[in-house]
Amino acid sequence: xADQAIIDVNLEKLGKVLDVYEARLGTTKxxxxxxxxxxxxxxxxxxxxxxxxxxxxLINSRPKVKAWWEDIxxxxxxxxxxxxxxxxxx
Numbered sequence: 490x491a492d493q494a495i496i497d498v499n500l501e502k503l504g505k506v507l508d509v510y511e512a513r514l515g516t517t518k519x520x521x522x523x524x525x526x527x528x529x530x531x532x533x534x535x536x537x538x539x540x541x542x543x544x545x546x547l548i549n550s551r552p553k554v555k556a557w558w559e560d561i562x563x564x565x566x567x568x569x570x571x572x573x574x575x576x577x578x579x
């Protein structure tokens with residue numbers, strides 16, 4: 490069983506990081522530059538799984554982060570890979 494206190498503390502930390510991302514994405518299309526690169530690529534698998542949790546609203550509530558996620562996760566190569574990524578599903 491998960492320790493909700495630990496989850497809550499870390500969700501608060503993640504929210505602060507996402508606030509920085511939201512500000513950054515106000516000046517660039519992607520996290521490091523105006524083009525997709527390894528910084529964005531590094532976030533794909535973690536964010537993909539996170540978006541399947543009850544806390545996806547942390548991303549969806551930040552318009553620039555949400556738009557960035559929708560952009561990078563809609564790339565054809567990632568969509569192909571994502572088909573094989575399961576989250577406890579058979």
